[in-house]
Amino acid sequence: MSGCKHASNGTFAEDWGHWIDQWTDPRQRRTFVMKARVLWTHQPLHAIGLFRLSSWCRRHHIPMLPEMLRRLNTVLYGLDIVSSIPIGGGLYLPHTVGTVIMAERIGRNVTIVSNVTIGMRHTGVFPTIGDDVYIGAGARVLGPITIGDGAVIGANAVVLTDIPPGATAVGVPAKIIRKSGQERQNAMPEARTEY
Ligand SMILES: CC(C)(COP(=O)(O)OP(=O)(O)OC[C@H]1O[C@@H](n2cnc3c(N)ncnc32)[C@H](O)[C@@H]1OP(=O)(O)O)[C@@H](O)C(=O)NCCC(=O)NCCS
Numbered sequence: 001m002s003g004c005k006h007a008s009n010g011t012f013a014e015d016w017g018h019w020i021d022q023w024t025d026p027r028q029r030r031t032f033v034m035k036a037r038v039l040w041t042h043q044p045l046h047a048i049g050l051f052r053l054s055s056w057c058r059r060h061h062i063p064m065l066p067e068m069l070r071r072l073n074t075v076l077y078g079l080d081i082v083s084s085i086p087i088g089g090g091l092y093l094p095h096t097v098g099t100v101i102m103a104e105r106i107g108r109n110v111t112i113v114s115n116v117t118i119g120m121r122h123t124g125v126f127p128t129i130g131d132d133v134y135i136g137a138g139a140r141v142l143g144p145i146t147i148g149d150g151a152v153i154g155a156n157a158v159v160l161t162d163i164p165p166g167a168t169a170v171g172v173p174a175k176i177i178r179k180s181g182q183e184r185q186n187a188m189p190e191a192r193t194e195y
Helices: 012-021 031-042 044-061 065-077
Strands: 077-083 100-103 117-119 140-142 169-171 177-180
Touching: 012 117, 044 065, 044 077, 065 077, 100 177
Parallel strands: 077 100, 100 117, 117 140
Antiparallel strands: 169 177
16 A cells, blocks of 8 residues: 655645645736735744644754653644654645644644644554545544545544555545546545635
8 A cells, every 4th residue: 555655744835835736816917015914914823834844843953842742732723743753845724723733643734723633542553644645624533543545534534544645535434435436426525625
């Protein structure tokens, strides 16, 4: 199963770039003011910035700061994200509140909506999330499983098994309702219209 083969630590610039793509008109020239406005107006992007800083501090063996920044993220934004997780660039968390993230690794351009738990099931082994994965609000992704590249996890799903690349899974426990390549009836929620 594929999924996040090359995941490494992304940068805040990549995350910010993803948000700029979501929130500005691609036909317009992207001025500094436009980019700064995206940074100023989107609180979740500040939470992602705190995570990237905490992760950077951990990689540079700076004592105490990673844990302090993690706690600050929880207090300010309701986001509990462990600083040691390698997460690719382009992270998109449109609403951070209630989300807990502890994964083996997370790929590039992943969207995680609000109140999501990614964590262990019985033992201390955590999920691996591929590139371009979308995880809907309230979903739980638990245990030593792999969510393949481009997979979609529905709102409130409880995912306990591997999900192949490109598949859509919903329900409790989550079942695959659409495999890769099968057409969907409705468009996926677009960040610009949805939030
Ligand atoms: C999973 C999701 C992407 C599926 O969208 P889709 O591919 O367009 O699928 P459809 O809406 O055509 O639904 C297909 C089937 O799955 C069911 N279904 C869809 N989402 C479901 C969910 N989250 N839980 C349980 N069943 C679900 C539908 O009822 C439908 O069942 P039916 O064929 O028996 O009628 C979407 O429903 C979803 O959950 N998006 C998350 C959005 C979100 O988190 N929003 C929060 C914003 S703050």
